[in-house]
């Protein structure tokens with residue numbers, strides 16, 4: 551029976567970290583400067599990373615990272631979370647593992663003080679994410695990277711998806727329509 555694991559990255563078991571890195575390298579080798587050794591960080595430690603995984607008999611079936619930061623200033627500040635590195639082991643795809651991890655990640659945001667979630671995906675995956683409540687926001691593209699070196703997702707053919715979890719988050723998403731959401735995610739980084 552597959553088991554759902556939800557923990558801060560610091561407490562994510564080393565063997566599951568190794569498998570998540572191995573699968574990430576298979577899927578996105580261009581994101582690595584060298585094959586991972588297995589003990590590297592999966593997420594930016596500055597962004598309160600949480601790992602959500604579906605595991606069966608020690609085998610990582612599906613995984614996603616959730617990272618969070620503060621967005622805005624003063625009274626308007628919002629806690630924002632994003633999904634990153636979502637994947638399912640190739641042989642296990644199409645069996646609902648990804649959906650289970652995605653639903654758990656969204657529920658984690660809902661109960662952890664996240665005002666709204668936002669991240670990007672390739673256009674064919676919009677329907678997969680929509681089933682867990684994520685809505686395409688074509689007039690509010692996510693811009694990652696840094697202030698000095700922005701990473702504008704729309705220019706790379708990515709679609710931005712968002713979901714509000716609190717009234718404050720809902721108000722902010724309405725207010726922000728027609729403008730990009732610029733998050734400091736680090737050079738070359740995007741959710």
Ligand SMILES: CC(C)(COP(=O)(O)OP(=O)(O)OC[C@H]1O[C@@H](n2cnc3c(N)ncnc32)[C@H](O)[C@@H]1OP(=O)(O)O)[C@@H](O)C(=O)NCCC(=O)NCCS
Pocket residue numbers: 577612635636637638639642643644645646647648649650670671672674675678
């Ligand atoms: C996207 C992914 C995580 C889905 O995991 P999964 O365990 O197969 O997901 P589920 O079985 O719960 O759901 C699969 C659904 O997503 C759809 N889907 C998955 N990948 C798709 C793709 N590339 N194009 C179109 N639809 C896709 C399937 O058609 C299926 O829909 P159905 O239920 O109507 O048949 C998995 O395909 C994957 O790891 N892909 C490679 C990495 C990747 O692209 N990650 C997303 C980064 S934003």
